[in-house]
Amino acid sequence: MVIAPWDNLSQKNGGLSLVDDPEQLPAHAQFAYLYLPMIVAVIYGLILNWIDLDVKRIYPWLQMSKPTGAKAKDSLFLHYELNFALWLPIKAIRRGHWTIALSGFITLLATFVVTPLHSSFLGVDILLTRREVQMSTPSELIDPVAQAAVFDVTLLNAAYAITWLDQPFPAFTTPEYMLLPFYPSESAQDNVANWTGVTTKYWTEIRCWPAKVTHDNDTLHYDEGYHFDNGQNCSTTEVYIESRPGAENLFYTGWYADDEVDLNLECATCGPAAKNQFLAIWYHAGDTRVNSYTDTTKVEIMTSEFCEPSYYKQKVKATISADGLVPIDGHVEPLGPVETLPPTEFNSSAFEFLLGVGVSQNKMARDYPLNYLLDQTSRIGKWKFLRPLWSPLVGFALGRTNASSHEFSDPEFMRLAFQGVHQMLFSAALPRLLKNSTLPNNGPGEVFSIKFGVVVSRLFSALIELSLGIVTLLVMVLFWVCHRSPSMLSEDPVTLGHLLSVVQNSPLLLKVFRGKGGLTLPSSNFNVNKILIGYLPTIFSSVLVEPFWLALSRMLCLLQPFYDLLSNRGTAQRTINAPYAAIPAQFATFQALEARHFLLGMVCFGAALGSVLSVGLGALFDQRPMPVIYPLNMSRRAQLSSPEPIVSVTPAGGAWSDHFQVAMANLSFGTPLPPWTTRDLSFLPVSLSSPSQSFEKGVIYSARAVGFGVEPSCKSLGAFLTQNVPPMIDPSLADPNGNFTDCYRDYRFPAMWLKNVRGRRMEGKYTSEIVSSFAPYSFYPVCPQWLIVGWARSDLSSILINQTSSTYDYFGVVNSSFVACTPVATVADYDIRFDYQGRIVSTSAVQNATAHSQSQHAKMAASLQGLVHNQTASWEFNQNFWHNDSVSQDPFSTLLRLESGSDALFDPSAQTPDPERMIPSITSVYKLMNALTINTALMAMENATQEAIVGSRSTVEVRVFVSSPAFYASLFVLLLYLPVTVAFYIWGVKFAFPRLPHSVGSQLAYIASSSLANGASDARELFESMEGMTFRFGTLTGPDGKEDIGVDSSDRVTPIEPASVVQHLKRRKVWSKLRWKSKKTEQKEEKVLENFI
Known part of the structure; x- marks a missing residue:
């Protein structure tokens, strides 16, 4: 009823109780995910345990209500209430007790599946939430004429920092493109992770083709001379290349001429039609000298290309990371056709002048560093080029690719390298060309925020729903089976008094149980009994504390009426009619305290605390990231x-x-x-x-x-x-x-x-x-x-x-x-x-x-x-x-x-x-x-x-921490267990019973010789006769004149001492062959009872 709506709400909103910081999580939300699931699971488990207890208690009577009856081992001598829950279904299946097996299986599902799953289906996590907002594009490009002054060495310095010093790209840019900045129109007060909107993408690409190279055979010149033709009516003047044996070099030559450059394309044979082109040259020198006048050697391998950049824009839908305002790869979707960026929007001439010459086209007074060519000598020393680089773009190409010089012999590699440099510089330049737009462009968008909140695990919630569905179905089957089972009971045999009212008109049955001694103790040795029924449950309590206290409280609930029968407080309400056996131990605390059964009340309270301990231990540990330090050589x-x-x-x-x-x-x-x-x-x-x-x-x-x-x-x-x-x-x-x-x-x-x-x-x-x-x-x-x-x-x-x-x-x-x-x-x-x-x-x-x-x-x-x-x-x-x-x-x-x-x-x-x-x-x-x-x-x-x-x-590792409230709650429970345990071991056992009253048969054996079972004609008369009477447990004389141990009115019972019971058992040598004699006794009693049970 609750998990499904929580799950749907969590799936819809990404989580529950969303906050910007884990410390802001409300107290009720912390309680809801740490404690509430376990509290609900414990209550659910208590209800199922109560049902399981009633099924186990009533099952012997249902067996005896069958038209054909049932054997004693399948009815009177059943004591499933005190069996360990984990093995009970197996034991019941082996005996063919399918109702008990079904009830036990339901209890196991509730204890070992439903309850642990409840501690796992809620947790705190980092979430990404989404909401729709209006996006604003507040910027536009400045006038192309004004752009010329912006293109100066500052841009090259920025590219230097990006290439060599790990400087991040400007906001809304990547190494390949720039997006026109866009922001949420409304102020984002929460932890925004990224946002999505419609904007314009700008980028550049270069197209390259091989240059037609003509070698000048002038042997009188110290260096080799070359002419390079682009095939479009542009041919360079003679370019002299200096080389040494094995030397390599790389050139980037722009069109524009300036005092800062020694090599350019602008000349009489290469007009303005080629002003947006550049020439890239790589060569490797051999060992053959050019002539006898110089040590310069001839070029052995050369790669040369003319390249032309183009500039584009496109309408796109893009996602921006709020951390650094970086476009997220793979989240840029085109919404319109690719358009050429016109000269009315971008001054490509000034941009390309800066790239080719290394200084601004706009001559004006500038700060000292902006008046000199960018120097990258200290960065490119490992490439060992013969001459200093004329163009900073060569240094950028080497730094961004980190490739060997020889790799530039591949024309495609060279094209991609210089295209990457052009794109980097273009991306770094455009943010400098933006101004506030007079007409901001608004459009729909989405904001994704980082939140912390309670998350419902879809897997565990599904498992809980499945397990609850199975449990609910099995409970319905169990109710149907119990409802269909024949029952001859007129009332619930919840107490010894009700048992008397059921069997008082069965003299033959009473005769069978009278004086037979019932189910014997496993041993008459005190220490052996303590080990078997005390020490082993204590060892087991270290693994499952709550089942131990439940078993202990159930046992004490059975024995409490008999303890009162040993004293002078044996009124009918406290003994014969005490209903402890029919109430789960967790709910018997107040009834026991009201009856002044303080020890029983403490033990039952301990069983109830076991549920609190389950809640505390379920929420005891929490996970948080924590810095951890490790030594290192x-x-x-x-x-x-x-x-x-x-x-x-x-x-x-x-x-x-x-x-x-x-x-x-x-x-x-x-x-x-x-x-x-x-x-x-x-x-x-x-x-x-x-x-x-x-x-x-x-x-x-x-x-x-x-x-x-x-x-x-x-x-x-x-x-x-x-x-x-x-x-x-x-x-x-x-x-x-x-x-x-x-x-x-x-x-x-x-x-x-x-x-x-x-x-x-x-x-x-x-x-x-x-x-x-x-x-x-x-x-x-x-x-x-x-x-x-x-x-x-x-x-x-x-x-x-x-x-x-x-x-x-x-x-x-x-x-x-x-x-x-x-x-x-x-x-x-x-x-x-x-x-x-x-x-x-x-x-x-x-x-x-x-x-x-x-x-x-x-x-x-x-x-x-x-x-x-x-x-x-x-x-x-x-x-x-x-x-x-x-x-x-x-x-x-x-x-x-x-x-x-x-x-x-x-x-x-x-x-x-x-x-x-x-x-x-x-x-x-x-x-x-x-x-x-x-x-x-x-x-x-x-x-x-x-x-x-x-x-x-x-490093930061996820570590397990102890929740203070859960720790103190668990510690409080464990500390309360100490005085309860001490009290139980001091005052808990007052008498050594010859048999435990843990089954219908063993209880029947204690009342078979009683005058109460042989006097009243009906239940009403029986209960009326008990008013004002006191009862005791001891030796009495049955209707057949034989002495027996049982329960009767105080005037008909002689109190006995534990020592006398032990001596009595020794005389009968019950203790010497405990297991085998008890089995023979059961077989003998079964034969005697076959005809009337």
Whole structure:
């Protein structure tokens, strides 16, 4: 009734009680999935156990109600109530008691199938829910004319970060295409996983065909000359190829000509019709020299192709992941035809100019890094090309394919490689061309959210429904069988009194049972009986606690009336008419307490607590993800060789190198830093001890590593106001030992002299920046290590003093400020956490770590830090010092603006930066540059020795936890069992019965000699005669004059002691041949009873 609606609701909504966080799950939902199913199962089991108890209790009477009667072993001597439930159906089937077998099988299904399944069909899980919403497309492409200014080296820097530094693609893009951004119109407050909507897809493809190659046989030239024809009236001028024996090279040649490129297609024989084409060339040189004048060898193998890109768009239905706004592969469905992207939407000329030349087509003042060709020399060294690469696209093709140079000899491979590069750049470029749309396009869509909730297991719910259906069907069959079975009972024989009323008119039957001793004990030995009926159930209770308490309570319910018969409290209500045998033990607690049967009440309460324990144990364990740490053998570099580190220098003459490129990508796009590097430190790599092992993805590792860093120790030199000249600053700074040194007297930075303008006339507001050291001006060893960062503003006016040389003299107030840093290299041990790629997750300095002050590591750190300083503070004489725009003039200043986030840093109209406020940004940039430079150098150094260390791996595993409410509930039950158990073992057994009253026959044997069974003429008279009487258990004289043990009124019974019963049994030697005599006794009694049962 409940499972099916829950299941349907769970299947419809994905779950029940959906929340955004597991901690937000309501208390009633936690109760519903942890405890409610087991409570329902326990109640259901109690009802079925009650039915099973009544079937077992009534079955002997139904057997005797058959027209042909039944044997004693199949009726009077049945005691299924005390049999172990697991074997009962088998035992009943072997005896042919199908009703008992059916009832027992129903109980087994309820106990071992239905109840465990109820603890499994509900659980908490992560769900993906769906709802329909309106999607908005708020962006559109900017005007194609404005796009030309956007296509600059910034795009190539982004591609560099994507190719070499694992920078993710922009939102709504993949390596192959871009989707026009679209978002849910309504604010998504929940954990959105992804959404689906209609948008526009943009992508590019290139078509290539072989070039017609003509070889120039001019043997007087040092290099080989070639002409390349595209077959469409475009032929290149002579291209000279330099080669050496075995050398290989790869070229990407665009159409547009520019001062930045040495090779292009634009010429008289290749007109604008081919301006959107490019030429790709790969060659391999042989050993034959071109001529006797040169060492250049002839090209042995060459692959050359002309390629033409095309740009497309298409209406699609796409799904976007909310994590990173990445399109999900396989979930982009076309909704319309493929259309060519027209020039009115996309400026392909400006785009292709940037790809072919390497700089923007739109010439304008830009920040320092954007004025130079992108340098990838340090990244492509392993390919060992003969000449530096002219086009950055060659580096991108090599980096993205990671293929050997020779693989580019395959024309199709070359086409796919450069198509991948074009698609990458196109995908990275289009997000920069978007603007807010004036008319947002809305349409239907779907949002999928991550929820946590209670989930109904379809498998287990189906199994529960199936098992409940089987149980219900079997119960109906059981009711039908019981209803069809003949019954001669006029009332329920629930007590000894009812048994008396049934058999009082059967004198022959009473005579058979009178004085025969009934079913004998298994042994007259006290210890043996304790082992058989006490110790073994206790051992079994460790496996099934509740069945043990149920069996114990059932036994005590049978014996409680006889215990009262041994005392002076043997009233009819407490003994002869006590209905304990017909009530499940769990429900007999209050009735026992009301009758002042406290021990019985405690034991029955223990049986009821077994149900609570089942609920508690069923909900005791819970599963949650948990970080787990395992020790792991690792190794780290102990010593380093120290070759001179190489830092690449661009062909343009600047010192813009790879580590600056990495820093700019990190500060601009959030690109991950290289392995073993943080913003402050660079670490010696750590590896696993076993060469066959490797770090696993998704696992976090921990180890102790040597970290190299720097402390810039920057301080403000103050702000200055001077007229026409730079300020004179105090260069007296403290060295690492605290000693002050005057690096230079009356020091003024040449970069800020107004007369040093290099023939330019300047009027109005100007700005100047300085990143320098005292290296050119002092011979003190410590002075070159200091870094000076400064800024100046001035409103200039000029006077022409030499018209021939266009020399001007300038006037103005110079407003300047400066920061001085005294960097000191550091090296220490750190506890680091890193991923499978070596990227640092967190670091912590080791207290009382091994000192490195005199180690080879310290010397290496000082050497590398000097390299960092020289690279950072070497820009002064490469600048145009005063400028009236807001662009940076050196790499350090470029990074400083990115770090501080201030566009006013170089703004001539803005105030001079506050040096105190700039110190954190300067410190951060200098530390970053230091870490990246050292990382580049360390990666190039050879490993000398390895040092074994013990690290650890931390991963998230699903662990089992104990539910506190369930644990305390279970513990409470077990603690309550202790006093009940103690009380039972102290006061539980007061008398050694010659036979247990566990069957109709054994109970009948105790009342057969009673005057009550031979006096009253009917049941009514019998029960009326019991009012006000007391009864006892002991020796009595039966109607035949023989002494017997049984139940009768107090005045007719002589109390007996347990010892006398034992001696009586010994005299009869019942105990010596227990099993065989009991079987013979049964056979003898069966023969006697055959004629009237």
